[in-house]
Amino acid sequence: MSYDYIEFGETEKEFTSKIEEISGQNIFSCYQCGKCSAGCAFSNLMEKTINHTIQLVQLGKKEKVLQSNTHWVCASCLTCTVRCPREIDVAAVMEAIREYTLRYEPETIERLDLPEELLKKIPNIALVGSFRKKSEL
């Protein structure tokens, strides 16, 4: 097993504070109890658990955070937020990671090509919700 050398320079610090700024949360409040991941309905589909993602944000590991699908799988149901014993709005941190990508690296987002029959069928709240969460619109 190999360990990463923990570096917390300007680049790392910048990512961490940007996420804190967008979400309005104190990310260092997290003490890794894992309740967010335990209660998440989508944990089985996430490449990294939520608490692991939070820890990587604390360490400023931008690439690792953005490469994972965790924040995109999150459906903003806010179960983690209402259960966090440290009162961190965990879903807001996930939103901040999505927003970070949309604001600073939008070219990494895959464009969707939705068939017309799907567009006709799907409720408009799903479309508006999806576009607001997953695109710069």
Added chain:
Amino acid sequence: MKNSYFPGCNLKTEAKGFEESAIAVSKALDAELVEMPEWNCCGTVQTMTTDNLMRRIAPVRVLSRASKHVKELKDSQNQVTTLCSMCNSTLKIVNAEVKENPNDLEKINFQLENDELIYEGDMEVKHFLEILRDDVGYENIAKKVTNPLEGMNIASYYGCMLLHPDKAKIDDEEMPTVMESIVLSLGAEVVDWPYFKQCCGSYHIVDRDDIVNSQVTKIIRNAKKTGANALIVACPLCAYNLDNQQLEMQGVEKDPIPIFYFTQLMAIAMGLPQKVNHFEDNHINPEPLLKELGLLGKKK
């Protein structure tokens, strides 16, 4: 009493049965829902960012217009009522946020200048379930029941937006009772089940229906296991996901169970005209179950 009512986009399209049954029920219970004029989309999902005021303009605009509407209604409290739980949550959260941050409200109001109508932070947002619980009362619902829903075992599905977060919840987030109490007052049975707020996958239906399908499977299997023969919901997106995706997965999951809006069941129990329910819009036809239990066609 009259309530200013904000429909939101889906109540006019996929969920006509929800809107029409709710209005009919509200009239019968003397808590009439009166549609507010010149409403706009609330934005569907609230932004959880601290710095994006653009996404908060639409809900504030709705609140400012609702505030004008309640003054015109006279016999009304300072509140706007919603049916869709996503609208409910978005409007409630933004309302609480701008009340806490007058500076943000001032900036948003500046954007509303052309409307000649600003929001003064004087409104409350209520879901129709709250109106039924707090203003109407369960006993008064029970008094209007002419067609008790005997034989129906209902799993009440709250979904996430009615119970999360603190700013938007309508009941206890881990042990809500409002839907169950209404079901009991209609003469139906409630089932006790753990999946009442397990997220249905929400907007992932657009590009990740695998996520939605795995959620729907878990939710429906659990409802059936606890003996439910129908589900009630308060959100057009939960309804679509649970209803349509059950049919899509019929190869794997047999015997789909019907999904009702809670107001549709109220309309049946209260003997209101069938046409308000628009069952033709349901993906899984609920009529066979209702006929089997002898609940259809008693009183038209």
